[in-house]
Amino acid sequence: MRSTDRLISICICTYKRPAGLRQALQSLTRMAIPSGCRVETLVVDNETAGSAAVVVDDLHRAHPALALRYMQEPTPGVSHARNRCLNSAAGDFIVFIDDDEFVNSEWLVELLRCMDSTRADAVFGPVVPFFEMPPTAWLVASGVNDRLRFPTGTELPWREARTGNVMLRHTMVEDGHRFSTDFARTGGEDSLFFAMAKQRGHQLVWCDEAVVHESVPVQRMTRSWVLQRAFMGGRTYVRLEARLGHRWPYLYFALRGLASALVSMATIAALYVRGDARHVRHLCRLYGHLGKVAARFYSHGPYAGDL
Incomplete structure (x- = not known):
């Protein structure tokens, strides 16, 4: 490892999803690391019982290169967990994926490539559903799992900006910009975060090659x-x-x-x-x-x- 290597902090907030978290972390073990970079992986557990600890411990022993760090955020609500990530991440770049997602092998390479080529402040990629069982006709017709995709380099409106698959520069949060705790228990905190970032002049762009998959369990069908x-x-x-x-x-x-x-x-x-x-x-x-x-x-x- 060289002192000039750029550090990427991959952050996963989790809440009572040990199986999903294990799948997410295992997918990270198979991803390509961009040249001239190293990674650290932060798992913030928003459950006071700490059910994610054993999963992180298992993966840490088997894959030390991920530089896994585990911490608990006792205050309930996703905003508190995400802010714990921002406060703890040491990377030049901060990446968020969810605990029910898994990544493609070139995912991180594509995110950083787009970040460097566009000089954007945040880069977002597609979240493609992965159904645990074949979806019914009504579920497909509902479009509930469909998300818009854009050509790479497209500047995004805040309404399409989420934390399910995003890389942002650490400079975006150095002024204390954080996720609003008013939306901690209802969701929407990520949309507000990026809407306010746009108001501050930050550029949000799309990278269509940086794909992650979202597991859709039976209970969500x-x-x-x-x-x-x-x-x-x-x-x-x-x-x-x-x-x-x-x-x-x-x-x-x-x-x-x-x-x-x-x-x-x-x-x-x-x-x-x-x-x-x-x-x-x-x-x-x-x-x-x-x-x-x-x-x-x-x-x-x-x-x-x-x-």
Whole structure:
């Protein structure tokens, strides 16, 4: 190891997902490390019982090159765990993946290549679903697991910026920029983080070659889970707009959401009568609109890690 090597800190926040965490860490053992770089891997456990400790210990003994570090964040909520990562990471670059994801072999190389070529402050890559069992027709038609992809180098709007697969320069957080704890238990903290980063002039770009896969377990392939997620997403979106300074956000989005919900119901009925599985996609939109209507009255919710 040379003193001139650049350090990349790979961060994984985890909460009651030992099997997913093991898969994520094992995929890191097979990844290529960019030339002139070294890595450290931080696992922040947001469960007070520390269920992730044994997983990290096993992988650390078997793969010392990952330079695994384990720590617990006792304050519940994903924002606290992510901020612990930012406060602890020593790298020139900080990378986040989730504890239900696993990476491709060239993933890290592609992220850094794009970072260097675009001089961006943060680089995002695709998150592709990996279903634990073949998805049903309605689940595919719902589009709930589909995420937009862009040509490499595309500058991203904050609404498409997430922590599921991102590399950011350490300079982005040296001024104390952190994840808002107001969204610690509902999600949306990452969207707000990158929205505020854009307001500060930071550049966010896309790298379509830096792929990770997200495991979709059976319990996330039910209609009830999909619709609950859509509802929560709608209400969180309004709270984000409120934080970012939208004028009269709760009234505006409640009225807009109500009007859109009425339109959605007509479309759902027409598709359902024809037996068209795409009615579920519109049903998800309906629940998202209802979440916007209810946003003023549901500022808090279950910890996202419980879903």
